[in-house]
Amino acid sequence: MKSVNLSLLILMKQFESYFDLQEINTTRKVNAAVVNISGRQRMLSQRTAFFSLKLVTTSDPAERQVIRETLIKDIALMERSHKGLLYGDSEMNLLTSPSAIVRSMYFREPLNLDKRIREYILAVRTLATTADSDLTSNDPNLNYIITVAPNELLPILDAVVAQYQRESEIEQLDLEQTQIQLYQQACSAAAIAQAQAQQLEQTLEELKHTHSQLFQSEKMASLGQMMASLAHEINNPVNSIFHNLAHVENYSKDLLQLTQLYQDIYSPTDPRIQEYIDSIDLEFLETDFLTVISSLKLGSDRLFQIVRSLRNFSRKDSDQMLKVNLEEGLEGTLLILKNRLQATPSRPPIQVIRDYGKLPSILCYPGQLNQVFMNLISNAIDALDEVGDWTHNNQQSQPLITIKTLANSEQITIMVADNAKGINLTTKNQIFEQFFTTKEIGKGTGLGLYISREIIVSRHCGEIWCESEIGKGTEFWIKLPLNPQCPDFLSNSPISTVK
Ligand SMILES: Nc1ncnc2c1ncn2[C@@H]1O[C@H](COP(=O)(O)OP(=O)(O)OP(=O)(O)O)[C@@H](O)[C@H]1O
Ligand SMILES: [Mg+2]
CATH class of the missing domain: 3.30.565.10 (Histidine kinase-like ATPase, C-terminal domain)
Known part of the structure; x- marks a missing residue:
């Protein structure tokens, strides 16, 4: 669980450093704005042509006034859009300058869109501000607007919009390709990070394991040492008791036999000897003495076993x-x-x-x-x-x-x-x-x-x-x-x- 979280964190960090999401979004927005606005220029040119014709053909002064205002507004928007497309306009989301191809479409023959747009805007603005009394159906500006413009301006605008669209698609494709590459890089970096995290975790586990083994062996080793020194200390006296008891048994048997012999051969003449025999209860002593010795032998035998067990337990091997x-x-x-x-x-x-x-x-x-x-x-x-x-x-x-x-x-x-x-x-x-x-x-x-x-x-x-x-x-x-x-x-x- 811990490792999954860690890897996830590392993965997110990698993604953060690989992708500038803000930049990706901005590029998309700018491309959309360029295509939209250049398309709108086309629509504005048709609309102004239509209103220019209407301005000349209507005789209602009030309607004429409305048409003039509309034309001025449309032409102002057309002019601003034109400049924005060429030099940028942050409010319109137009941030970049056009590509070399588009620039040549704007400034070089045969298309020279910049020149044609400016001439068109000038013609519409002049017509919109011509006095009512001077407006005739033969007006050269009107003639230019409704005949020359559609034939020249519209195909050029279409060509530029198509170029904008092409470039936007290419940029989008590039962006996607870069994203795929970055994603792949991020994935492999994350995989490496995950492997490293796993390695780290494994090392930690091994360390814990080694530590616990050491801890237990330490415990057993010191216990073993204690037992070994204890066994060593008591080994000699126990050995001496164990082995000498056999002699004690033999000597006492001999001594008891000797007293018996004395008793059989010499009947006690001095009353003090009989008194002493009575006081120590010689008869009981003779039987009990050997019982005591054999229980001593049992005890020392047990002691001998204990020392052997201790030595076995604490063996260094x-x-x-x-x-x-x-x-x-x-x-x-x-x-x-x-x-x-x-x-x-x-x-x-x-x-x-x-x-x-x-x-x-x-x-x-x-x-x-x-x-x-x-x-x-x-x-x-x-x-x-x-x-x-x-x-x-x-x-x-x-x-x-x-x-x-x-x-x-x-x-x-x-x-x-x-x-x-x-x-x-x-x-x-x-x-x-x-x-x-x-x-x-x-x-x-x-x-x-x-x-x-x-x-x-x-x-x-x-x-x-x-x-x-x-x-x-x-x-x-x-x-x-x-x-x-x-x-x-x-x-x-x-x-x-x-x-
Ligand atoms: N005979 C038992 N009766 C009840 N619980 C037991 C018994 N043996 C082990 N346990 C339980 O198992 C746990 C783990 O035992 P273990 O011997 O591994 O560690 P410990 O005795 O707690 O510590 P350590 O042995 O390292 O000093 C104990 O804490 C206890 O809860
Ligand atoms: Mg335990």
Whole structure:
């Protein structure tokens, strides 16, 4: 829409600069005036001839007076028109001087119209001012007016009018031709301008696209860095606990056996020893000690897993194609977001339901897929945060995030669902658009789903879509082929920034 308006504006500007409409209209008016007035000269010559004859033949003095005035007026108009046609008269719309051909018709023999008109005007004016008593049918002026003039003047006037008409038509034709040329020029200039505007718009789009990619990668990179340094810091102590616990278990087993041996061989003679055995409840200690150690082992085992997930998540090879099990990525993401799953003043803790099928390892860009999981799970948490009231019919319900995975011989399916308010249809149609967000400024940038779709569809030849029901919640579904064949996947290039 924007581009159409812009092009239209450019087109109008081009037309404005190419066409001087005022000049075109003026030329038309002047041509029409020249043809009209020269035609009228012909009519005036016939009219004055008729009235000249009538002046001589009538005997009524009053009528004669009227005829004289008419003749003087007609002759004055004829004279003014004549001068106007030769030298211009702005009131009569006569602005230009005649062409060389017309001038030669006016001033050169054989036609010499100027001379003949002036002689004719003089003859009519003389006759019109001749005293009543001198007016006779033999008057030489009258003779000239009614005999010579029609034979000489009319054909010359006709020839000049025809020439005027010819020239006007040629000028008109020229004008039209110029207009066509200018129109064509304007059209091609407008087409160029439109192409430039389109190019500009495309560049702008690409810039926006690149910017959004950079923004998201920045976000993920700093998150990755944070995770990497955290994992690095706790890796050594966790390792030491994990590995030393096995020794602790062995040593304690040995020590307990040793106490048992002492007890079997030496019966305590000093009452202080028996007292101490009773006070520490040695029998219970012997059984519980090993239970404590095995629960410590479980805890350290979990810690060891956590550190491994963190390191996996923050791996620097996010743009490398690797064969991985996506469950690890999902778990790593949940671990990072663990803090956000806890209870807040406005909602109970979020329970995560894991419904994992047996997933085969797949060849993918794991860092990028982690980014997608991060976007989907944080959107679900945001949506659950927005619910506000978790009591329904006086019963408290629980915020839930369900993660489901399944696989067949061709593809892997992953679903991330929440039981928040759901998304209405109008919003749902826009959620994958760049910069679309319903979140307040500073909270959402509207890039998460846009980038996620790019990663799944362009980069992994997969599909991503959303199903939602108002009041029930939202599900995001992802399908990834086990054997992706799309160009972006095969090229092993960074996410393309140009569409
Ligand atoms: N699980 C969900 N429940 C309800 N609405 C959702 C859910 N996931 C996404 N949306 C809607 O889709 C919009 C776009 O999501 P997206 O992740 O692209 O951007 P964002 O979360 O607003 O900002 P960003 O992810 O860039 O920080 C959200 O603003 C929200 O309105
Ligand atoms: Mg988001």
